[in-house]
Amino acid sequence: xxxxxxxxxxxxxxxxxxxxxxxxxxxxxxxxxxxxxxxxxxxxxxxxxxxxxxxxxxxxxxxxxxxxxxxxxxxxxxxxxxxxxxxxxxxxxxxxxxxxxxxxxxxxxxxxxxxxxxxxxxxxxxxxxxxxxxxxxxxxxxxxxxxxxxxxxxxxxxxxxxxxxxxxxxxxxxxxxxxxxxxxxxxxxxxxxxxxxxxxxxxxxxxxxxxxxxxxxxxxxxxxxxxxxxxxxxxxxxxxxxxxxxxxxxxxxxxxxxxxxxxxxxxxxxxxxxxxxxxxxxxxxxxxxxxxxxxxx
Amino acid sequence: xxxxxxxxxxxxxxxxxxxxxxxxxxxxxxxxxxxxxxxxxxxxxxxxxxxxxxxxxxxxxxxxxxxxxxxxxxxxxxxxxxxxxxxxxxxxxxxxxxxxxxxxxxxxxxxxxxxxxxxxxxxxxxxxxxxxxxxxxxxxxxxxxxxxxxxxxxxxxxxxxxxxxxxxxxxxxxxxxxxxxxxxxxxxxxxxxxxxxxxxxxxxxxxxxxxxxxx
Numbered sequence: 001x002x003x004x005x006x007x008x009x010x011x012x013x014x015x016x017x018x019x020x021x022x023x024x025x026x027x028x029x030x031x032x033x034x035x036x037x038x039x040x041x042x043x044x045x046x047x048x049x050x051x052x053x054x055x056x057x058x059x060x061x062x063x064x065x066x067x068x069x070x071x072x073x074x075x076x077x078x079x080x081x082x083x084x085x086x087x088x089x090x091x092x093x094x095x096x097x098x099x100x101x102x103x104x105x106x107x108x109x110x111x112x113x114x115x116x117x118x119x120x121x122x123x124x125x126x127x128x129x130x131x132x133x134x135x136x137x138x139x140x141x142x143x144x145x146x147x148x149x150x151x152x153x154x155x156x157x158x159x160x161x162x163x164x165x166x167x168x169x170x171x172x173x174x175x176x177x178x179x180x181x182x183x184x185x186x187x188x189x190x191x192x193x194x195x196x197x198x199x200x201x202x203x204x205x206x207x208x209x210x211x212x213x214x215x216x217x218x219x220x221x222x223x224x225x226x227x228x229x230x231x232x233x234x235x236x237x238x239x240x241x242x243x244x245x246x247x248x249x250x251x252x253x254x255x256x257x258x259x260x261x262x263x264x265x266x267x268x269x270x271x272x273x274x275x276x277x278x279x280x281x282x283x284x285x286x287x288x289x290x291x292x293x294x295x296x297x
Numbered sequence: 298x299x300x301x302x303x304x305x306x307x308x309x310x311x312x313x314x315x316x317x318x319x320x321x322x323x324x325x326x327x328x329x330x331x332x333x334x335x336x337x338x339x340x341x342x343x344x345x346x347x348x349x350x351x352x353x354x355x356x357x358x359x360x361x362x363x364x365x366x367x368x369x370x371x372x373x374x375x376x377x378x379x380x381x382x383x384x385x386x387x388x389x390x391x392x393x394x395x396x397x398x399x400x401x402x403x404x405x406x407x408x409x410x411x412x413x414x415x416x417x418x419x420x421x422x423x424x425x426x427x428x429x430x431x432x433x434x435x436x437x438x439x440x441x442x443x444x445x446x447x448x449x450x451x452x453x454x455x456x457x458x459x460x461x462x463x464x465x466x467x468x469x470x471x472x473x474x475x476x477x478x479x480x481x482x483x484x485x486x487x488x489x490x491x492x493x494x495x496x497x498x499x500x501x502x503x504x505x506x507x508x509x510x511x512x
Contacts, residue, residue, distance in 0.1 A: 005328045012400065013336055021391040021404060075389015075406065075431025083367040083388055092367035092392055148365050150488050151398035289398050291335055291484055292350065 016221040019152055019286035029073040031283055034142045035171070035276045036066035037099065038164060041138040042172025044106060044131065046194055050186045053113050054179045059172065060106045063138065067099055091144040098137025105130035139165045152286040154222035157213060163205040170198035171275050177251070177268035181261035192251045192264075195271070199244060218289050226285040235281045243274010299358065299378035300438055301465035301493035302452070303472040303481055304351050307501065308459035311336075311349035318454035319353075322439060324424020327411055329403040331436035332451050348499070351460075353451065354401035354436035355484065355492030356380045362393035362402070371433075378465075378493060379438050387432035394433060398488050402435045438462075465493055 011017045022030055043059025046052075071077035084100070086093040109127040112119045119128075143161025150156050173195035176185070185191055213219035226235055247267035253259050254267075311334060319325070319332035335350040360380050362371050370386035371393050373379070382393075394402045408425055410417045417425065428434060439449035447453065452460040463470040468477075472495070475481060481495035 008328050008330075012330070012333055015337060017400060019395060021394045026406070027391075073390070075391075075404065075433075076387065079368070079386070079388045082369075082386060083390070086367050086369055089364045090367040090392070092365070092390060096367070145365075145392070146395075148361075149392075149395040150361055151396060155395075286395070288400070289485065289488070291352070291399065292337065292348070 015290045015292075016218060017288040017290075018225070019283070019288060023280070023284040023286065026073055027283070028280070029069050031280045032276065033066045033069040033073060035279050036062045036069060037095075037138050038142060038168035039171035039175060039272065039275070040066060041102075041135045042168035042170065042198075043175040044102075044135045044172065045169060046172040046176050046191070048128075049194070050176060050190050052176060052179055052183065052185060053110070054183050055172070055176045056106070056110055056113065058175050058179060060103070060110060062175070063099060063102055063106070067103070091141045091148055094137060095141030095145065098134045098141055100134075102131055102134025102138060105134060139168055142168075146282075146286075149286075151288050153213065153216050153218040153289055154282070154286050157209055159205055159209040159212065163202060163209060166198055166202040166205055167275055167278065170195060170202050171272060173198055174247075174268040174271035174275070177264045177271070181265045189255055192254055195251055195267075196248070199248060199271075203244065218287050222285040222287045225287065226281055229285070231281050231284050234277050238277040239274050239281060242270045243277060244271075247271045247274075298376065298464050299466045299493060300356065300443070301378075301463065301472055301495065302353075302438075302449075303461040303475050303495045303497060305459045305461070305475070305479075305497040306348075306350070306499035307497060308457045309349060309351060309499075310457050310459075312456065314454050314456055315351055315353075315451035315460065318450040319436070322442075322450035324420065324427060325403075325434075326405070326408045326421075326425065326428060328409075329405070329428075329434070331401075331403075331434075333400075350484075350496070351451075352399060352401070353494065354380065354438075355399050355490065355494040356436075356438060357490035357492045359489060359491045361396040361398075361488070361490055365392040365396045367392065377443075379440060381437045381440065382432070382434060384429040384432045384434070387429070389431045389433065391433060398485050398490070399492075402433050404433050405430050 021027060040059045040063030043055050043062060047055030047059055071080055074080060083093055083096045087097055105127045109124055109131050112124040117124060140161060143164035146155035147157060147160045173191060176191040177195060180191060210223065214223060247270045250259055250263050250267040254264060313334060315332045316330060316334065323331060325331060332353045335352050337348055338345050339348050340346060356379055358378065360373055363373055367390060368386045368388055370383045374381060389404065391404050394404060405428055408428055408430055410421050442449060448462050452462045461472050461475060463472040465473055467473060475497060476495050479497045479501055481497050483492045483495055
């Protein structure tokens, strides 16, 4: 829904105007869609690296679902195909192209992986390469969709796209943690190692982004919303505690001794919940650059 | 040709006539303000003042909203530089709204009347078909009035003649002369959008008369 008129008038008189259009009401669908596409791209990468077909299947399902949820956000979903018309300038357009390339080629590669044809065939290899191209596009587009918004300095950072790639890989590794409950995984603990590495990278990039941006008054305002505003509890409890600290403890504990399938599933689900909350928090904390610097009324 | 506007903050009396004229001309629903006034306090007590900054779409020469639009619904007209939205092409992704630093755009997820529970007024019934649900909309410099040889409604209805409209590409046009003479400035030039709306400072020395005085 549109924000109430009273909120609009408050926004129009605020020096730091909150970004609402990609955070409130039906925009939650956009947050979920971006989360799912990141998890899907990450899952495809991790599934190929650790050779787990179930993870590949889950990744493909996540990307398909992200497309459906994207449609729920649009004002005119029946016109969604028109979003492919501007790949030269729009990252949304590039993202849609990436999804359109990824879904059929990943599905065909997966069909080969399940025995429809040999994965060593030229056709399968071509499908694999195209699916990787689509995956790369999906990884990239989300971050750049936000980074393209110069008016929202929290998002307009060269680190944001890299950070969202790391979050996507982390999400893919979380999918693999969950899949380990249902199928046997590779020897050693490569899934856990990928999850820890991606989590470390995501946390490092987030902190680096904050350190680089905090001198900007608008970014500082956004950080105030993130850490001390109405979504502060979501950030501290769901993103930091449940999304990073608890699953990290479980995953680290799984190295010396088995914590059982249930432990890894819990770690994976918490990690995914943390990533979803992180995306929501980042969207909600977005603040427009002030039109004029002035004392707030 | 590049249509543009100069807003003279020394002349502006903060009467909101521009906002009302726009509302009347375009028949926008509640919560949609193509023209509005940014009202803030500046300074520290006791040396404070209230500043009114009339706002509208800046019809930028390098519009960031155009670059991010995935369908081309938002585009800049080559013939006059007006940035407009084709409602038939807009999918309602709202990327343009996150890209615009001037709060010039509104998303219509529903079209409400001004009198809830009483249906639409005859005026609303007449005007609301111009507004497409599920799309983004904004000021178009009253393109329909320009085609009739008239000025935008906010310009024509400004009682203080604080808004001056014309061709910024013409160095002899009144907006161009005023920008040069009175050090007109753009909002947020660091954003790189090169807005076509300029402001003349509220505090500046008087420098001769203008043809506006005789309007």
